[in-house]
Each structure stands twice: as C-alpha cells, then as structure tokens.
Amino acid sequence: MPLPTATTGRNTRAASGSSSENISGPLEKGPGRLPGASAGSEHAPPDNMKYTMENDNQQQVKSFYRILEEGIAKLPADVRGALYRPCAVDCVKDVVLTELRRQFEECGCDLDRQYTKYGRSEYFFADVIEPGRVYEVGYPRCLCPQVDAGFVDSAAHCECSRQSILYVLEELLPGRDIRVEELETVLSGGEKCRFRVIVG
Numbered sequence: 001m002p003l004p005t006a007t008t009g010r011n012t013r014a015a016s017g018s019s020s021e022n023i024s025g026p027l028e029k030g031p032g033r034l035p036g037a038s039a040g041s042e043h044a045p046p047d048n049m050k051y052t053m054e055n056d057n058q059q060q061v062k063s064f065y066r067i068l069e070e071g072i073a074k075l076p077a078d079v080r081g082a083l084y085r086p087c088a089v090d091c092v093k094d095v096v097l098t099e100l101r102r103q104f105e106e107c108g109c110d111l112d113r114q115y116t117k118y119g120r121s122e123y124f125f126a127d128v129i130e131p132g133r134v135y136e137v138g139y140p141r142c143l144c145p146q147v148d149a150g151f152v153d154s155a156a157h158c159e160c161s162r163q164s165i166l167y168v169l170e171e172l173l174p175g176r177d178i179r180v181e182e183l184e185t186v187l188s189g190g191e192k193c194r195f196r197v198i199v200g
Contacts, residue, residue, distance in 0.1 A: 065146070066154065069154040069157055072154075073154060080159050081159060081163060084157075084160040085163045088166075089164070092164045093167075101171070101172060103117070103118045111173070111199070115127065116128065122140070125140060133200075134198055135196070136183070136194055137165060137197055139161075139192065139193040141186060142186040142187060144160070144161070155187040158182060158188065161185070161193060161195070162182055165197065169197065169199070176199055176200060177199070178197065178198070178199055179197070180197055181195060181198070183196055
C-alpha cells in the first residue's frame, strides 16, 4: 500500500520548490527514506511494516474469497455447479482419478466391489446402500486445501466437492445417468462430508 502523500501547505510548497522552508517530519532523514529505514535502504520498508503489509494482504485475500462465495451462494444451483466444475476437475483429474480408476479396474469395473474393498480409509468412505444403484460417499473431515489455508469457510464451497465426485463417477461410468446429492458437510455444520450417489 503506498504511503499517503504529505498534504500540509508547508510540505506542499517545499515539495514543489515554491518555498525554501525545509520539510519536517519522518522523511527529513533523506529523500524517499521511510521512517526507521537505515542508510542504504531508502526504498525498503522496515521489517515491522513488511509484516503488517503481509498480514493485511492475507486478510484482503480472505475477504475477497468470502465476498465472492457469498455472491455465489445466491446463484441458481446450475450456475453454481458450472462455476465450480472446472476447479473440481482440476483438483481430482490427476492423482485422485488415477487411483480410483485403478481400484475400479482391479475390481472388474464394479462399483459395489470397489466400495466394499476400498470404501474405508483415512481420507474417504463409501457405503453401498442399494447394490448397483445407490451409494453414500464422502470424507471423514474437510480435506479442501482452501479451507485449511483459511481462505474459505462458506458452505457454498462444498459444491466443489459434489462436482468432483460427479466428475470421477462420470469418468468411471461413461454414458450412465449419475446424480450426486449433498447430505451434510463440515462447512454446513455436519460432523463429516456425506453425499448420496444415484446411478441410473
């Protein structure tokens, strides 16, 4: 953030050369030198100012995300889905999709068998509710790095998780009609993040 410009009549005249009166105040130690700066560091802010500016920048980023997601939460469901979809795909298209595809193929491309064998881990759970058709999947805690970093705390952001589950299943089961419904999430006050999957 730039320092405020001196606006007193005396300083303005002195800066413009219309008066021989010296400029008094924190900049009198040298041209362009910030308060507390040592010789040879005319343009470098002091460490305490750097720390304050870094904290301010972090707060601005958090505020930006909060305002953005408050606006997104007011949009129609299909618009929210379209906004979060690219982020969701980018989050899971490499490591996560690769591993889930490996499990799926190992289990003969059978989702029931995959969830029975791999449906409990530190990061993911899956239950077969109605074989071949209805499942509950989710996470024992919020795993979103944006939430961990403190940038996001809106339940609207959980649409990203819903879209990532939908994307993975559409990749594993191409041509099938798949619906993913949010049941509860940590950001919405739940103990875990749960989604119902319906495969048509």
